[in-house]
Amino acid sequence: MNHPLKGVKVIELGQIIAGTYGGQVLSDLGAEVIKVETPNGDLGRIPSVAPINGESGLFLTFNRNKKSIVIDLKTDQGLKIFYDLVKKADVVIDNFRPGVLKRLKINYEVLSEINKRIIQCSVTGYGEKGEYANLPALDIIIQSITGYMAITGEPDSAPVRTGIPLADLSG
Incomplete structure (x- = not known):
């Protein structure tokens, strides 16, 4: 490698x-x-x-x-x-x-x-x-305030966190 x-x-x-x-x-x-x-x-x-x-x-x-x-x-x-x-x-x-x-x-x-x-x-x-x-910036907080959780999951359901720590990995 x-x-x-x-x-x-x-x-x-x-x-x-x-x-x-x-x-x-x-x-x-x-x-x-x-x-x-x-x-x-x-x-x-x-x-x-x-x-x-x-x-x-x-x-x-x-x-x-x-x-x-x-x-x-x-x-x-x-x-x-x-x-x-x-x-x-x-x-x-x-x-x-x-x-x-x-x-x-x-x-x-x-x-x-x-x-x-x-x-x-x-x-x-x-x-x-x-x-x-x-302010603290944990992954779930970033996903929440950016609206990412609102577009994840099923329509008409509660917001859902992504399966991976997307915000942490996006840096």
């Missing part, structure tokens, strides 16, 4: 699907993806849907081909470890709400001082600005 992104180093700060899917695609294309998890772990690890040997099928699907490290970004030691990773990285992906990166001191302005060539990609539900920017 051709791996066009071989040699590209990615740090992923994704939770559940929206942020992790981008990392999964990059890892499938050959990038070295290091998933950074909080001490509590990714919420996608909860084996509620399609468990495989006691593990979350969802987590296993979207985190294949990745390395993983636990870092507490709220501590000085955790920040030092993260900054050391950034020095050698090409890309940082996250799906935090606006303002979280700045509060954690891992926003682009900080990271670009550590690594001038770093590319940062933030997957947000509603963008960085606007009246919805700070």
Whole structure:
């Protein structure tokens, strides 16, 4: 298989699907993806849907081909470890709400001082600005407010969520 992104180093700060899917695609294309998890772990690890040997099928699907490290970004030691990773990285992906990166001191302005060539990609539900920017953006919420659920299912029936996390996968 051709791996066009071989040699590209990615740090992923994704939770559940929206942020992790981008990392999964990059890892499938050959990038070295290091998933950074909080001490509590990714919420996608909860084996509620399609468990495989006691593990979350969802987590296993979207985190294949990745390395993983636990870092507490709220501590000085955790920040030092993260900054050391950034020095050698090409890309940082996250799906935090606006303002979280700045509060954690891992926003682009900080990271670009550590690594001038770093590319940062933030997957947000509603963008960085606007009246919805700070609201939670779970897949079902996005499907609801966009009207997608109203056109899914049978005519004259209640709105229906799609069978896949369409909004999360659409990024």
